[in-house]
Amino acid sequence: MMVVKSLLLHEVLTRSDPESVCIIDTHEGRTLSYGEFYASASRFAGYLMGLGVKPGDRVGILLPNGWRFAASLYAIIMCGGIAVPIDYRSSEREVEFYVKDSGAGLVVCSSERRVDESTGVRVADFLEDASDGGASVLGGSLGGVEDACIFCTGGTTGIPKGVVLTHKNILTVLRGLSAAWGLREGEEVFVQVLPMTHSGGLNCCFNTALYAGGRCVIMRRFNSEELLNCIEEYRVSVLVGVPTIYGELVRKLAVSHWDVGSLRVCFSSGASIPEKVARDFERLTGVAVNVGWGLTEASPQLTVAPLGVFKPNYVGLPISGADVAAFEGDKRLPMGAVGELGVKGEQVMKGYWNNAEETRRAFNSLGYLLTGDVGYVLPEGVYLLGRRKNLINTGGYKVWPHEVEQAIMENPHVKEAAVVGVEDEKYGEVVKAFVVTDGKITQEELKAFCRTLLAGYKLPRIIEFRDELPKSSVGKILHRVLKEESENKGY
Structure with a gap:
C-alpha cells in the first residue's frame, strides 16, 4: 500500500507511474495518465498564479463532475490556494x-x-493550455500551507457554514480508507x-483512487443504467x-443482466441503508454492502465496517486512530x-471558516466534535441510531x-420511504411516512403490513x-424538507 508522508495533497500525484491511467471522463470521452493530469493541473496552476492567486487565497470551483474539476482542484492546491x-x-x-x-475572489x-x-x-475559465508554467509552481515555498479546501455544509442547524479541511485532515481519511478496504x-x-x-x-472516491495509484x-x-454499463x-x-443509488441498482439488476463481477468494495455512507436493499444487492452481485459513518466536519469518514460484515445499526470501526x-x-x-x-481524530476539521462561535459550539469541553448523531460504542465498533434532532417523541415513547423506514422498505411494493415526526395535539408528535411505491399497494394495506413488524406506537x-x-x-433524502412541508400543511 502506498505511504504518503507529505502533508500536501497534490504530492499524491507524483507517487504513481506517470504512464498509468489516472482519469477516464465518460462525458467528454477523455482519458488522462497520471503524467498528463499532473501536467494539466500544473499548467493551470501557472495560469492562476499569473492571475494573482497566492498561498491562502480562496478560489471557488463551479464545474460539474469531470477531469476539468479535478485539474482545477489540484491546480488551486498547487498554488497554495484553498x-x-x-x-x-x-x-x-x-x-x-x-x-x-468564503471570501473567494x-x-x-x-x-x-x-x-x-x-x-x-x-x-x-478552465484552459487546458493556459500556461507553459508548472515547474515554478511546485517549489518548496508551499511547505507551510495547511488548509486545502472549504466545503459548504448545513451541519446540524441547516444554516450554511464553511468547513475548513487541511491537507492532513484529508490524507488521514485517504490512509484510513485504503487500509480498511485493503486497496491494491x-x-x-x-x-x-x-x-x-x-x-x-x-x-x-476520487482522492482515494489517486492515493492508491x-x-x-x-x-x-x-x-443507474449508465453506472452499470461503466462497471x-x-x-x-x-x-x-x-443508499438511494444502491436501491436504484437493485431495481435494475433484478430485471436485467450486467456483468458486475469485478466489484470488490461497494461502500455506502451518508445515511442508513435499508436492510432489504443491502440484502438484495448482495444476492444480485455477490458483494456485501460496506457501510461507514462520517460527516463533512470529519473529512468525512470516521468509521468503516470490515469488508463482508453487515448488521443492523452497525457502522464499523473507527479509522486512522479516531477516538469515538x-x-x-x-x-x-x-x-x-x-x-x-x-x-x-486527525480527520476532524480545523473549524468553520470565519465563524469562531459556531466552531466553539461544535466541540465539548473535552475537545470532542459533537456530531449530532446518537448511538453507542462496543468493542467491535460503533452503532448508530439516528440524528438527535430527528428522534420522534410520540406520547412519551421514543x-x-x-427503524420505521426499514420496516416499510421490507414491503416488495415500496421503492423509497422517509419518516418524520409531525405535531399532534394529543400525542405531541405522531409518525408520518412519505412513501414511493410501484402503485400496487394502498395506504391501508401498507399500514396493515407495518403492524406485523412494529410496535403500535411506532x-x-x-x-x-x-x-x-x-x-x-x-x-440523500431530505427529511428536513418533508418535515417543513408537513408543518406548513398542518399535518
Whole structure:
C-alpha cells in the first residue's frame, strides 16, 4: 500500500507511474495518465498564479463532475490556494452566498455556467493550455500551507457554514480508507458517481483512487443504467455511493443482466441503508454492502465496517486512530451506553471558516466534535441510531425514524420511504411516512403490513404516497424538507 508522508495533497500525484491511467471522463470521452493530469493541473496552476492567486487565497470551483474539476482542484492546491468546491446544482443565490462567505475572489467556471462578475468576483475559465508554467509552481515555498479546501455544509442547524479541511485532515481519511478496504496499489478501478463538490464524493472516491495509484472513471451525474454499463465496461472494483443509488441498482439488476463481477468494495455512507436493499444487492452481485459513518466536519469518514460484515445499526470501526465515544454533554459515557457521539481524530476539521462561535459550539469541553448523531460504542465498533434532532417523541415513547423506514422498505411494493415526526395535539408528535411505491399497494394495506413488524406506537399514523422524494445533490433524502412541508400543511 502506498505511504504518503507529505502533508500536501497534490504530492499524491507524483507517487504513481506517470504512464498509468489516472482519469477516464465518460462525458467528454477523455482519458488522462497520471503524467498528463499532473501536467494539466500544473499548467493551470501557472495560469492562476499569473492571475494573482497566492498561498491562502480562496478560489471557488463551479464545474460539474469531470477531469476539468479535478485539474482545477489540484491546480488551486498547487498554488497554495484553498479550494472552495461549489455544488453545481446550487441556485444563483446560493452560489453568491458561498462565494461571499468564503471570501473567494476568483471562481473557476466553464462556458456552461458562470458567476455574476458584477458582484466583484473574477472568473477564470478552465484552459487546458493556459500556461507553459508548472515547474515554478511546485517549489518548496508551499511547505507551510495547511488548509486545502472549504466545503459548504448545513451541519446540524441547516444554516450554511464553511468547513475548513487541511491537507492532513484529508490524507488521514485517504490512509484510513485504503487500509480498511485493503486497496491494491495501482490495481483498483473506482467509479465517481457522487458529486465531487462534496467531501464524501471527492475524498472517499476520487482522492482515494489517486492515493492508491488506481484509476477513476468519472461520470457527470448518476444514472443507474449508465453506472452499470461503466462497471461492466471498465471492470470497476470500487463503488462509492449512498443508499438511494444502491436501491436504484437493485431495481435494475433484478430485471436485467450486467456483468458486475469485478466489484470488490461497494461502500455506502451518508445515511442508513435499508436492510432489504443491502440484502438484495448482495444476492444480485455477490458483494456485501460496506457501510461507514462520517460527516463533512470529519473529512468525512470516521468509521468503516470490515469488508463482508453487515448488521443492523452497525457502522464499523473507527479509522486512522479516531477516538469515538458517546456523550451526555461533556460527560463521556461508558461503553455500551447510548448518547450523542463525539469524536477526536486527525480527520476532524480545523473549524468553520470565519465563524469562531459556531466552531466553539461544535466541540465539548473535552475537545470532542459533537456530531449530532446518537448511538453507542462496543468493542467491535460503533452503532448508530439516528440524528438527535430527528428522534420522534410520540406520547412519551421514543421512535427512531430509520427503524420505521426499514420496516416499510421490507414491503416488495415500496421503492423509497422517509419518516418524520409531525405535531399532534394529543400525542405531541405522531409518525408520518412519505412513501414511493410501484402503485400496487394502498395506504391501508401498507399500514396493515407495518403492524406485523412494529410496535403500535411506532406505526405511521399518516402515510403519504409520493411520485418521488426530495433529495440532495448526493442523493440523500431530505427529511428536513418533508418535515417543513408537513408543518406548513398542518399535518
